[in-house]
Amino acid sequence: MIEFIYQTLAQFGFRHPLHPAITHIPMGMVMGGFLFALASFVLKKDELAKTAHYCYTLALIFVLPTMLLGYMDWQYKFDAEWSNLILAKIVLAFVFSGLLCGAFFVGKNDGVPIQKKLILYGICLAAATGLGFLGGEIQYG
Secondary structure, eight states, X not given: XXXXXXXXXXXXXXXXXXXXXXXXXXXXXXXXHHHHHHHHHHHTOHHHHHHHHHHHHHHHHHHHHHHHHHHHHHHHHSTXXXXXXHHHHHHHHHHHHHHHHXXXXXXXXXXXXXXXXXXXXXXXXXXXXXXXXXXXXXXXX
16 A cells, blocks of 8 residues: 555656655644744733644644554655664654643643743654754764
């Protein structure tokens, strides 16, 4: 099935990995959400905290397709070869997904102070940064 998808795309001239194209959505939303939450805290504007929550909602929506495409690229481009970096990336991806779930529920609760949300959002940002670093190490060594 995975081979079929990549061969079909290749017939249209698309021979690139699929994961990098979608990974910018959850990663960018996490970064933007953190910055909106930080701005909400500094400027004392609650509407910016809502925007941060919407960013994390989009990140949560796109994290599963991103993980699926990462798995497909690993199967197709790397012949599903295990390495410590792959294992670390898979584990961190699941941790990141759990953190995004937590950020979603904490973010929609208006009773949680922005300072506590910022801590969770900062942890999500650190996990996203770690995933990006691992991806770069896997791809470029």
